[in-house]
Amino acid sequence: MVTAAAVDLSVDLAGARLANPIMTASGCAANGPELHRFIDVAQLGAFVTKSVKANPQSGRGTPRMAETDSGMLNSIGLQGPGINAFIEKDLPWLRSVGARVIVSIAGSTAAEFATVTRSLVAAEAFDCVAAIEVNISCPNVANRGLVFACAPESSRQVISLVRAEAPHSVPLFAKLTPDVTDIVEIADAALDAGAHGLTMINTLLGIGIDTERLRPHLAGVTGGLSGPAIRPVAVRAIWQVHAAMRAGRLPLAPILGVGGVRTGTDALELVAAGASAIQVGTAIFNDPTAPIRVRDQVADLIAGHGFTRFTDVVGIAHERTA
Template sequence: MSTATDTSRPAADVELRVDLGAAPGRLTLDNPVMTASGCAANGPELHRFFDVRELGAFVTKTVMREPRSGRGTPRMAETPSGMLNSIGLQGPGIAAFVDTDLAWLAAHGARVLVSIAGGTGTEFAEVAATLAASEHVDSVIGVEVNISCPNVANRGQVFACDPGASARVMTLVREALPRDTPIIAKLSPDVTDIVDIASACLKAGASGLTMINTTLGMVVDLDRMRPQVAGVTGGLSGPAVRPIAVRAVWQVASAMREGRLPPAPIIGVGGIRTGRDALELIAVGATAVQVGTATFNDPMAPVRVRDELAEELARRGYASVRNAVGAALT
């Protein structure tokens, strides 16, 4: 029963619509919950469990210019608080992606945030240009630029670890796409100063930021006394990285609030399993969130998190998710 001091409201009354601040209407989402790249393939797999239109946006698996078979097996390892993956950006290549995967998503009414990558800045731009020329591009609400992959032209250094390399990629992608196409830079936590990388990306034309990608980890098989995945190291995701994601979003959002960075929308990702987890990232400055590793054991996780987030907001008296963005920064 409600009391005189009870500020709660029905969850159904909470406004979940968010605006990620790009061209008018282009990135206005019915709710702030998306899939995370690489954790839900490209649509049909999750569509067996719920309509992909229920999500704020569907984020695709990262696609590159050419088909890739990925790394050798084993590619994944379980940890006590997350998962290590060393897939190696396996995929069909951008031509097959737009003809098959993007066509399917468009036919099913999904709002699509396409994740792209490349071994060089030029390759990023070529992938973006092919996407822009697709007959299904109207379903694309934006492009997430995965700069957390190795730069083959620079001895394998990860683009997102160097401000100059990050900026060059964003500039080339910006030039390859129509000016009103939002581009979101996906940042790595494995850097000394994530604010510095964010600044370089935003100055080079990024519309917003996704934080964070996986962090580099390693697991040893003690029965064989060998690394458990064939690639030796891999990306750690899951609950273990959520505090890192919260810290990264807080640092960048604080820099924006203090005027050290231009204001831009942030998409929070890393270890979200519940609506409470999602709200934690929103409270430190994320406008929207992505649900990834949780879908491996609970395919309904994205829509469940959406509903739980509404309940968490209602319990605290928030009329809108927008009112909670950055609440912990004040």
């Protein structure tokens, strides 16, 4: 009988070798110190930072968050201090506690993504960066034209510019939106432009109405829907892209699965669909220990199925269709 302790959770994500496949999701644990009060962030496979832009940004107006029946809407708007403050304060702190870091980057223009990457690579603490996540899909912006992942051409442009600035030894993961007609087409453009892998999915665009005041809950009107409600959408997107990889329509590449993961069972669903690693996001808001708990539950579940390696379960559902 296989025990959880015997399960090898290590993963190799296009050259980023991690002790286990569980990460935070960008924007759900700030840049480390806040979550470190509850868990040792160095025990995660990787800590994914809040998306960082070139310059300080105040974000969108308040109220910015609203609960839904099965998740939440947020309209933060990529608030942050900018790349210079990040590399002077946040990244050195993450390195000091031994965290493996995936830096999420964002921009209002394709050129801004390149600028942020250039500054990041020059940072003294860059050696703790395991990968770069290119957030081309944030819905929390006033101008929907800035959601680069809604079109193959703009996805390709951003990834190409980032690829030119980043060391080839550091994997790039393009974060995709499900709010498109054909996510396989977008994945193909990102991978063709130089992405080593994909993060799927970002939040879905939604609106909540306050039925007492008969007006939107959020000052920005629209927001990103996250939480358990979106997990079936994440499973679908991961399934479609991984199936395209298996069929030879896309190159084989790791997928970081994210969307509504609260438990090890939730995580295993995404893994069986084709995710090579898992990000835990909204669950952290009510249980800061969720990433560690999910990691341990995944090990228990894999052992219960008789497997000794996490990687043996990646995409397994594709082999077991009726």
